[in-house]
Amino acid sequence: MKRILLIEDDLSLINGLSFAVKKQGYELDIARTIYEADTAWTDGKYDLVILDVSLPDGSGFNICKKIRQTSKVPIIFLTAADEETDIIMGLDIGGDDYITKPFKLAVFMSRINALLRRSNNFIQTDSELYSNSIWIQLLKGEVYKNDVQLELTAGEYKLLRLFMENPNMVLSPEQILSRLWDCSENYVDSNTLTVYIRRLRTKIEDDPSDPKRIITVRRMGYKWNSAG
Numbered sequence: 001m002k003r004i005l006l007i008e009d010d011l012s013l014i015n016g017l018s019f020a021v022k023k024q025g026y027e028l029d030i031a032r033t034i035y036e037a038d039t040a041w042t043d044g045k046y047d048l049v050i051l052d053v054s055l056p057d058g059s060g061f062n063i064c065k066k067i068r069q070t071s072k073v074p075i076i077f078l079t080a081a082d083e084e085t086d087i088i089m090g091l092d093i094g095g096d097d098y099i100t101k102p103f104k105l106a107v108f109m110s111r112i113n114a115l116l117r118r119s120n121n122f123i124q125t126d127s128e129l130y131s132n133s134i135w136i137q138l139l140k141g142e143v144y145k146n147d148v149q150l151e152l153t154a155g156e157y158k159l160l161r162l163f164m165e166n167p168n169m170v171l172s173p174e175q176i177l178s179r180l181w182d183c184s185e186n187y188v189d190s191n192t193l194t195v196y197i198r199r200l201r202t203k204i205e206d207d208p209s210d211p212k213r214i215i216t217v218r219r220m221g222y223k224w225n226s227a228g
Helices: 011-023 034-043 060-068 084-092 105-121 154-165 173-180 190-204
Strands: 003-007 027-031 048-051 075-079 097-100 128-131 134-137 142-145 148-150 214-217 221-224
Touching: 003 011, 003 034, 011 027, 011 105, 027 034, 034 060, 048 060, 048 105, 060 075, 060 084, 075 084, 075 105, 084 097, 084 154, 097 105, 128 154, 134 154, 154 173, 154 190, 154 221, 173 190, 173 221, 190 214
Parallel strands: 003 027, 003 048, 048 075, 075 097
Antiparallel strands: 128 134, 134 142, 142 148, 214 221
């Protein structure tokens, strides 16, 4: 049975989500503060975390960062903070989805089921990727260029890994967005992807203005050039 941690302080929302989640056959633990969340995370093993941004004793973003230091568990942000900067930050630090209040419960449960299926079906056949002088240690989540470790955000890491797992294959913006994030296209669109591509190029390319690793294929998308 899948086990979910809900970090939320709104009692009415907690009651509604508890009923829906348990009806689906999932176990649910609830934390209403960062302190309770820290205790629950330390003591328990979870398959999914649902996380509010605004909590009585701090920001849910800090919880996400802490979880990502040790775990790749799927994380859904569930929050009233619908500013674009908040959404990008949530995804950048490791969130897998970002749902803003108010929301439709049926859609929310579909997102939960999709994330759990994706996590359950993921099979890691290799422990590392190497291509064009870029090396990813998958178990550690570390990236190196010419043996020098790179500092990537969670969003940049996901994007680079997707490219390197599909070498020399043209990926459309729609394919990339759908495979990296479950968010509505209202929140994560091709403009957001362009920002990620540009930032990633500044870290992995010898000359970001003349990229040799992430290649733009006009009117089609992007591809990873595996040739050295």
